[in-house]
Amino acid sequence: MTAAPRMPAAARAVRAGDRRALARLISQVENRDRSAEPTLRALYPFAGHATIVGLTGPLGVGKSSLVNALLRHLRAQDHTVGVIGVDPSSPFSGGSVLGDRIRIDRDPADSGIFFRSMASRGHAGGLAASTREVTRLLDAFGMDVVLVETAGSGQVDVEVGRVASTNVVVLVPHLGDEVQSLKAGLFEIADIFCVNKADLPGADGAARYLSELAGLTPRSDAWRPKVVQASAVNGTGIEALWSAVEAHESYLKTSGQDRALLRERIRDEVLDLYRDRLLTEATDRLERSPELDALVTAVEERSLDPRSAAERLYRGRSAGRGG
Numbered sequence: 001m002t003a004a005p006r007m008p009a010a011a012r013a014v015r016a017g018d019r020r021a022l023a024r025l026i027s028q029v030e031n032r033d034r035s036a037e038p039t040l041r042a043l044y045p046f047a048g049h050a051t052i053v054g055l056t057g058p059l060g061v062g063k064s065s066l067v068n069a070l071l072r073h074l075r076a077q078d079h080t081v082g083v084i085g086v087d088p089s090s091p092f093s094g095g096s097v098l099g100d101r102i103r104i105d106r107d108p109a110d111s112g113i114f115f116r117s118m119a120s121r122g123h124a125g126g127l128a129a130s131t132r133e134v135t136r137l138l139d140a141f142g143m144d145v146v147l148v149e150t151a152g153s154g155q156v157d158v159e160v161g162r163v164a165s166t167n168v169v170v171l172v173p174h175l176g177d178e179v180q181s182l183k184a185g186l187f188e189i190a191d192i193f194c195v196n197k198a199d200l201p202g203a204d205g206a207a208r209y210l211s212e213l214a215g216l217t218p219r220s221d222a223w224r225p226k227v228v229q230a231s232a233v234n235g236t237g238i239e240a241l242w243s244a245v246e247a248h249e250s251y252l253k254t255s256g257q258d259r260a261l262l263r264e265r266i267r268d269e270v271l272d273l274y275r276d277r278l279l280t281e282a283t284d285r286l287e288r289s290p291e292l293d294a295l296v297t298a299v300e301e302r303s304l305d306p307r308s309a310a311e312r313l314y315r316g317r318s319a320g321r322g323g
Contacts, residue, residue, distance in 0.1 A: 011042035014141055019114065022141050026116055029130045029137070040133065047139040050082070053245055054164030056150045056186065061172045062196045063149050065232035066241075071113060073238045074145055080112040082138030082146040086131060086160075087119055114138060132163050132269055161189035162268055165261060166248045168192045168241070171210070173202035187217045190225050192244045198229035198237060223251055286313060 013021035028036035055063050067083060074081050107113075116134065131148065138146045150160045161167050169190040193210045195203050207227050214225040226244040230237030252258040286292050295312060298304035 007042045008039045010039040014043060015046060022137060025137060026134050029133045030118065043140040047136045050139040050143050051145045051249055052135055052164045054148045054160035054167040055170055056160050057170035059151055061170045062232050063170050066170060066196055067147055067149055069232040069235055069238045070147065073242055075112055079144040080142065082143040083115045084131060084134055084148045085117045086150045087117065135163055162265060165252060166191050166245050168194050170194045170196050172197045173200050173206045191223065191248045193225055193227045194241055195229045196232060199231040199234060203229050221257055291316060
């Protein structure tokens with residue numbers, strides 16, 4: 001009988017609750033360190049149990065404050081919580097524009113919370129390419145809930161919908177025409193709308209308006225997005241917000257949508273990893289190719305346009321595969 005492969009020491013440490021080992025592994029994932037792959041493979045079977053909740057919305061709506069309030073509520077219920085804060089990144093340094101700041105008001109001695117701030121590093125959709133893997137690591141680490149906070153800005157920052165099973169779009173009163181601009185993007189991924197800063201005037205009107213718009217937004221399932229009001233400042237509405245999350249999670253299970261969504265997310269991830277591997281290998285080869293320099297010179301001299309240059313590179317690679 002063939003012996004089962006031995007689990008890497010880093011994987012054993014993560015499963016044993018070693019937070020430093022988890023932090024090191026997350027850093028390796030962010031840095032695309034392929035030496036971490038055996039550990040990631042070993043930990044994969046232990047994931048799949050946490051509730052993954054995405055929170056997104058325009059800058060300034062108080063998402064971080066809302067996450068803090070949710071943390072207090074969840075810890076009061078004895079849930080362990082992982083938090084991933086994904087920030088826009090600098091096109092120059094690749095680091096977070098908003099800084100890897102300590103945004104979470106937490107007791108350092110509380111082992112039931114793990115927070116990680118990540119830069120999107122230019123990844124389309126405002127979501128770090130490694131966020132899915134980090135979410136899975138927090139799951140395998142044993143967290144009951146993982147909150148993924150991203151800076152949404154309309155039609156592009158919606159990739160959190162490909163990671164989380166329940167997505168909360170956070171807005172505030174008096175957004176006005178901005179709500180219309182969000183409709184085509186964030187409205188399509190919203191399972192729950194949260195009108196934060198509900199202590200301000202206009203919250204009731206905003207909630208009614210969102211309920212009307214939510215009813216008009218086409219969905220591929222039978223779930224109608226819930227609209228809740230909350231105030232992270234005074235703590236009201238947080239229990240209702242989490243109840244809405246639980247209601248959506250229950251709907252996914254009873255309707256069978258959870259399995260369909262899981263399969264769709266796995267398919268997306270496998271294809272993304274495949275495309276990333278192809279792109280990396282192809283780009284590495286092309287950057288060393290004398291043909292690329294010749295084509296760049298031709299484009300620089302305007303005897304060739306960029307699109308035609310790219311087409312020639314593609315044809316050359318296709319011919320090489322065919323040979």
